[in-house]
Amino acid sequence: MTEELARADNDSPWKEILSTYFPQAMQFFFPETAALINWQHPHEFLDKEFQQIAREAEFGRRYADKLVKVWQLQGQEIWLLIHVEIQATPEDIFPQRMFSYSLRIFDKFAKPAISLAILCDADPTWRPYQYSYNYPNTRLNFEFGIVKLLDYQNRWQELEASNNPFAIVVMAHLKTQQTTKKLTERKSWKLSLIRRLYELGLQEKDIRNLYRFIDWVMILPKALEAEFWQEFKQFEQERTMSYITTGERIGYERGKEEGKLEGKLEGKQEQGQRLVLRQLQRRIGELPQEVQGHIETLSLEQLEALGEALLDFITIADLLDWFEANQTV
Template sequence: MATALIWENSTDYEVGNVDQDGLWKTVIGELFEDFLLYFAPDLHAQVDFSKKADFIQQELFQQIIKDKKGRKIADQLVKVHLRDGEEKWVLVHIEIQSDNEPDFAKRMFQYFYRIFDKYDKEIVALAIMTSPHKSEYSTEFHYNYFGTKLNYAYNIYKTIDHSYEELEQSDKLFSKMVLAIKYMHDTKEDVDKRYAFKMKLMREVLKINRDYDTVLYIVFYFIALNEHISM
């Protein structure tokens, strides 16, 4: 049985400067199957996970955001194979968004048509909104000019719409990652409370039968607390 010895000093915590983009990118890469199980269960049921998911290089994203100073890339473009027996694959476009960006829906459409133009494959687009504030912007992109019309809609998940109770009762691993985001926002100015929430989060995750070392690392990393861990 593994034993974890944890030493922490809350005065060393860096509160309010969390690299959510990098954290999400790491977690999705490490636990992509669990990610799909939580955010896209219908797609998850059709994916052949005996074939490794392919995280495609992100030149397309870099072209689109090159003029946005300070923006880091969390977007993921993942190729997965299906179980239908055909040599068929879909592109899973994942976009993590923490700010209320007015042109977000437009950018989602730009990603879609550039990916479709490059690969000519079916695309599943998923946007995860991690802002603690209600968004007033459209979740669809509409274009209408002299009879030329376009309506583009995509899958969207807002962490603010899901309660602590719902997330705590879920037995899916990524529900705990969403829980970590909510904890992080709610304890932004209280490092002691954040430490207590991290311990609670660890207990929540360990209720799920997963690799202890991987989950422990990702949970601590994701909630953005400094610690020294020895196994």
């Protein structure tokens, strides 16, 4: 598997989509818990609190963990621990890890957490849901809720009938999983799913958000990606709709090739600088002035290399590591 295809396992698209559509995620995957929550009251992501927990837990890499404070219909606050487990193979320590996180949350903040896991692996038999031990005078049985995305293979019609954005998320995940060695078929499904975003009549912001997820997980080799965008461009022209093609990846590639990223009157150097700065701000947030200044000193070749690399960045530390690795500092 190439490095580009391996990137499909990255947690960032799951983090983004969970943050953007958290109520819909709960209603889609865990309706019984969702029914307890007053969605009129704003929910709060407790990222700093969870980072404090996770730093102390020595269980290896996390994927898309979210600790969220919500309010019950009766008025009390409650915390939710949502874990997206993207494992290539089953992991024996997973139930212990879920218990450890729950215990640490309670220990540090005196708040019990409803623990829920979305299992994205391809093993139909791996369904961990509890951590327990039993001694003569001490016993424990900790259970947590799980959803197995693989189960939706037999519920495809239900996914097609749903207007919840996570139906599209599950479709994209399953078709990515099923086409690991069938990349031409993956290209066809990628086009079909993105066309579906238009056909559902979604708002522009929802199309953009779901497009980003589909594009990120359904990675294609460059040749097939080029074919995909030619086909999609034709579809887009037929529908006289154009806002999807401003996506990060194709926006960079097409802009670089056509030389019209920021207007015909600007030179390629300025075009590259402006594009890279805009893409970085979308990926990792506002950049310090000194970082922006450093980018403005890069050559056109370096800007093109950075434009490719930044698609994998999650934090500003990734950018600084790239500077150092490419000896630009």
